[in-house]
Structures are given as structure tokens and as C-alpha cells.
Amino acid sequence: RDVLQRIGKLKDLPMRPIIPSPEQYGYRNRITVHAQDGAIGFFRRDSHRLIDIERCPISRDEVNRALAELRAQPRVRDGNYTLRVSSSPRIFSQTNDTVAKALLDLIDTLVAPNQQFLIDAYCGAGFFAKALLDKFERVIGIDWDRFAIETAKQNATAKEIYIAGDIEDVKAAVSAADLGGLRVGIRAATTIVDPPATGLTANVRKAIVDLAPQTLIYVSCNPATLARDLKELQNKFTINSVTPLDMFPQTAEIEVVAHLQTSN
DSSP: OHHHHHHHHHOOOOOOOOBSSSSSSBBBSEEEEEEETEEEEEEEESSEEEOOOOOOOBBOOOHHHHHHHHHHOOOOOOSSEEEEOTOOSSSSSSSBBHHHHHHHHHHHHSSSSEEEEEEEEOTTTTTTHHTTTEEEEEEEEEEEEEHHHHHHHHHHTEEEEEEEHHHHHHHHHHHHHHOTOOOOOOOGOOOOOOOOOTTHHHHHHHHHHHHHOSSSEESSHHHHHHHHHHHHHHEEEEEEEEEEEOOOOSSSOEEEEEEEEEOO
């Protein structure tokens, strides 16, 4: 709340209670460790000093077993090593499976049923789009990650369209998409954005304002850039709710979901 008010100048925010993580430790399904001069671990914050670790307390047992196996090797080349549970995808995904499910459940409650189409920007492999499929006649997912888009396409239904491209071209991509004869004004869309920590670029913010979806759901891992973006978006949208989720216990990071609707 403080960050949103200070940076975004957002007052009287409709904040909801934080959604906690059931696991405060042992929740991460993957980590990336660094190997350098015989040490394996993490760099100290804002430093080039590598801290050698034998175990990561916030990681799942399977990840720590992979770390132990890496450390047991007689020679480990300098570099980065991503260790993950066997079921974790090799594309971007949430690191806390339990809170990721709570995130999906939250968004499901925010999205009305029987809509014509969803635009899922920064869709990855379709984490949100596939979960919400029953609520829409068509789903359009857009992401720059071609590998993630190919993964999304592998088990896609006829209702799903996934486009590898620049998020800034979202309006052109939607206009060019084959909607199977569905004729609908762009304002009929629900749009979900889940950008990286840098938030939305100025061009993406403008594209969203131009699209003017009836419902906009903004999923953020950085309250500071969320505040910056909401400050501009509130000229077009009304903020209905802001819900924090403890996606990353024992860290300073937090996930936030803002639910907006087009202002009358």
C-alpha cells in the first residue's frame, strides 16, 4: 500500500488482505546457483561476492538433492546452473506452486463467465489463458518467447490462438488474428498482463488504453513499477481491488494482482 500511494499517488486503494503461502520454507520449485572457483551458491545482494551454500532453506527437497548432486561432482565448471523439480517446466513459471494455484483461483473469481474473448499478454505457455478457457469463446495469448508459445500451442484447442511477437503490437496482433468468424468490438475483451519486474513500457500502456478492455487484470512482481503504471492507467480505468500474495516467503519480493475496469 505504501509503495502504491507514494509512487503512484494512488489514494483510497481498495486493498484486500494478503493471500499467505502455506509453506514459509521449502516452497521453491527451482533455483539458479552460480559456480565460481570451487564455490557453488548465490551472490550476496549488490555484490560480486559468491556465498557458498550446501542447502537452500526455501527450496523443495528435490531441488536441494539436485544441489547436493552438483556439489558432489569432482569438478564443476564455472557458470550458472538451474536446478528444478522434475515436473517444473523449462520455461518461465511461478516458483511457488501452492500460491500459483491461489493466484489462478483469485483471477478466476475476478473474471466473469460467458465472455467473447480474452487477451493474455505476456502469456508464456498459457498459464492463465488455459485455466480460464471455459469463460471465453476465444483466447488470444501473446508473448515474445517463441519457445513458450510453441509449448502453449502443443495442446491448444480450437478456441486458443497463441502469437509469438512483441507485446507492444498487441492491437495489431489481435486485429490480424483469425477469430473464427467472431465479430466483436475490441472493448468486449478482458485483458490480463503479467509483465516482468520492469513493468509495462510506455508503448504497452498506450496500447492498453487504446484497446480499452472492459476488464484489465494486472499481475505484478514489483509494486514500484505497478504503482507507476497504475498512475497512468487510472485515467482510463477504475481500480476495483488490489490483492497481494506472499509468493516468495522469506524474501522482500511480493506478487500483486490489480483488478481494473474501464471507467464510464
